[in-house]
Amino acid sequence: MKLLLVCAFICLVNSLCMAANEIDMNKTSDVFKGKTSDVKISFIGHASIMIENNNKVYHIDPWGNMGNYSKLPKADVIFVTHEHFDHYDAEAIKQISKADTKIITTETVANEFGKKTFVTVLSNGQNTNIGDVKVEAVPAYNIVHKHEAGPFHPKGRGNGYILTIDGLRIYIAGDTENVPELKKLENIDVAFLPLNLPYTMDKTMFEDLANSIKAKYLYPYHSSGMNQKIINSVNVPDSIVRIRKFEK
Secondary structure (H helix, E strand, O other): OHHHHHHHHHHHHHHHHHHHOOOOOOOOEEEEEOOOOEEEEEEEEOOEEEEEEOOEEEEEOOOHHHOOHHHOOOOOEEEOOOOOOOOOOHHHHHHHOOOOOEEEEOHHHHHHOOOOOOEEEOOOOOEEEEOOEEEEEEEEOOOOOEEOOEEOOOOOOEEEEEEEEOOEEEEEOOOOOOOHHHHHOOOOOEEEEEOOOOOOOOHHHHHHHHHHHOOOEEEEEOOOOOOHHHHHOOOOOOOEEOOOOOOO
């Protein structure tokens, strides 16, 4: 009887852990109006985002620690901003890939795939089109925040992406500071900007970049380790700031 009780307890714990790792898409999504259709953005966690439009699914920086990717819709396109573990997760990518999934990423990440035909490399400043979606790769790097070997994110190595989906311009910044090139971005409808230290931006940097871009809707994300009061207090008068739970 004792053995049965122990086994039952273990099963219960495993079930609770699995449930905690599931993603309730009804509670973690916002819907925006494109020119002719809805664009649904789901907040998986940390820097992981999923976008759905016209029966197409786009995953950005899928990371298995943020949820059970085996239960999420398969990707038509996967975007990877750079090679760090919380942005490039080979197992999560495998779980959401199908035979015709395309991957848009950097040179460094593409090398992990052996430069397969389904992988498109974009450098900062380059553009491409995937079906009806325009993809722009923009800089993502550090100037101030460094370790002994140099910036956490060296210039030219990582990407942010602007995705134009049914006329809606969505900017996913990746890991970056408020570098000069980004302050020139225009006509952004939805922006995801990182707010955490030491790897991306502090509150002052975040507000400086956000107030330059003037996105219609602004989401602080990638905020591990940041005090929630700091996140809640960001001041960007020209944007509608939406605070969502990105951390588990």
